[in-house]
Amino acid sequence: MAYTKIGKHTVNAVRFVEIVQVFVRHGFADLVQRAGLHKGWPGKLLRGMRLMREPLGEAATFGSRLRSALTELGPTFVKLGQVLSTRPDLVGHKIAEELTGLQDEVTPVPFERMRPVIERELQAPLEALFASIEHVPVASASLSQVYRAVLKDGNIVAVKVQRPNIEGVIESDISLMETVAEWIKEYLDEQRIIDPPGIVEEFARSIRRELDFEVEARIAQQFADNFADDPCVVIPQPYPGHCSRHVLTLEWIEGVPVDTLEAYGQRNSDPAEIARIGCQALCKMVFEHRLFHADPHPGNIFLLRDNRLAFLDLGMSGHLESGDVQAMTELFLAIFNADSEACLEALLQLSSNDEPTNRALLAHEIAEYIAFEARVIVAGGQIARGIELAVQIMRRHNLELAPRFSLLLKALATIEIVGKQLDPQMDMTPVIQPYIETLITSRYSPAQLLKEIRVHANGYLRLSRQAPGDIAHLLRQLRSGRMKVHIHHEHLDKMANTMDRASKRNAVAVVTAALIVGSSLLISTNTPLAKLGIFGYVTAGLLGIFLIISILWGKEY
Known part of the structure; x- marks a missing residue:
C-alpha cells in the first residue's frame, strides 16, 4: 500500500x-x-x-x-x-x-476471499489447477491458511495461501x-x-523471508534432498508448478503430532525410538547438512507409521557456515571434556560482541560452571539445561548471541524437550557426541589438512604479491606528506550534534532578544520607522514560539 x-x-x-x-x-x-x-x-x-x-x-x-x-x-x-x-x-x-x-491461530478468512489469491498467483482458474479443494482450511494462522486439495493427477496436497493484503x-x-x-x-x-x-x-x-513462499519451497526441496536416503524421516515435497510467492503447494502428510502418545500403538511405533530418530535427525541437519529446522516443536513434527516421522512448516529454518559448526563443536567438546578455557573461547565465537566487559570475571564464572555444573549436566544428558546456563552466563556479561546461534540453541533445546516428553529416560549426550567426534576427527584427516594448507597457501601467496605494492604506496604517501590518519570516537558525533543544536538555539535566542530590544527602541521614537517596531515584535514572537517548539518537540534544531 x-x-x-x-x-x-x-x-x-x-x-x-x-x-x-x-x-x-x-x-x-x-x-x-x-x-x-x-x-x-x-x-x-x-x-x-x-x-x-x-x-x-x-x-x-x-x-x-x-x-x-x-x-x-x-x-x-x-x-x-x-x-x-x-x-x-x-x-x-x-x-x-x-x-x-x-499461539499463531486466528479466525480464518472466507474461502471466497482466498480463491482470487490462488488464481492470481498461479495464473489459472481453480478448476484447472485442482481436481478438488476443500473450502474449510485445516489450519489458519496469522499470515496464511492451509487447505487440503487433490491435484489433477490424483495426488493429495496441502495448499498454503497467504492472507490478502497481509504484506x-x-x-x-x-x-x-x-x-x-x-x-x-x-x-x-x-x-x-x-x-x-x-x-x-x-x-x-x-x-x-517467511512471507516469500518461493523461498520456503526451495528450503523444503533442500531438506527433502538431504533426507532422501533416510527411510525414517519424511519431508513433504513441494510441487513447483503450483507454487508462487504467495501460494505454496506441498505433499500432504497423513499423521498426528508427535506428542500424541495414545496414537503410537495404532501406528506401530515406539515413543523412545521416535525420540531417538527425531534428535538424530536434528543433529544431522546441524552437523552434516548445516541447514536445520529452527522450530521443531510437537506441532511441526508428525508421527507417521512404523517408526517414521515428518518435519513440517520449514519456513523458520537456520543456516550455518562451516566455521559456525566448528564453533558449536568446540563448545560441546569443551563441555564434554570439562575444559573451561576452551569453553570460554567457544562462547566468544558464538557472540556477536567483540569482547566481554570483564574477561577475567567471565573466565572465572565459566571455570565454576565447568567444575560444578557441566559434569552433572553431561552425566544426566541435559543438553538443554547446559545451553540455558551457558546463555545466562553470556547475558550477565553483556555478550549477545549471533542470531543464527540463537536459532540453533533454541532448536537443540526444543528437540531435547520433545524427546524427553516421549521418553523421560532419553539421554541427548550419546546422540550428539558421535557427531562431535566425527567432526573433530575429520578436521585432522589428511584430506582436510591438505585442503587447509592449500587455502592458506593461496592466501599467503596473494599477500606476498600485494604487500610490496601496498608498502610502496604507503612510503610514497609519507614522502609526499599526503598521509592522513582518521580517528573516530563512538560518542564524539553525539556530543558534536548536541553542541550544534545548542549553538543554533542560542543564536535564535540572541536574535529574538535583539529584535525585542531594537523594536522597543524604535517604538519609543516619534519617527516613521516606529511602525517597524511592531513588525520586529511579531518576528521576535514567531522566533520565540519556534524556539520553544524546537526545544520541547524537536531533536534536530
Missing part, C-alpha cells in the same frame, strides 16, 4: 497509540516508562489525548502479560514474539519460555517498529546489550 510521507506518519501515529493502549491495558505502563515513551512527543501525544497517564512505581513485567499483549496486537507482533522466544540471551529464559507459547499490514508495522526502536535506543542505558534497532532489523529480515 503506497502512502505519502505525511500519510505514512499519520498511520504510524494512529497505530502507535493503539499499541501503547494495548500494552498499558495489559499492565505494561512500566514498560512504557522503561522505554522512555512517556517522554518527548510520544508521551505528550498520549497524555494530551487522555490515552495514557504518567506511569508510577517500579517496573515489573511478566512474560505471560507480554504474550497476551502481543497476541492482541496481531500477526506482526505475534511473529515478533516468536522471534524473541529464540533470544533468551536478550529477554531471559523465563520470558522466552512464555513467548514460546504464543501491507506487516510493512506498516515494521515501519513503526523502526521508528519506535530508534526512540527507545536513546533512552536505554548504553551498557545494555539490547539493541532495539538491531532486533527490529533481524525480525524484519525473518518475517519478509
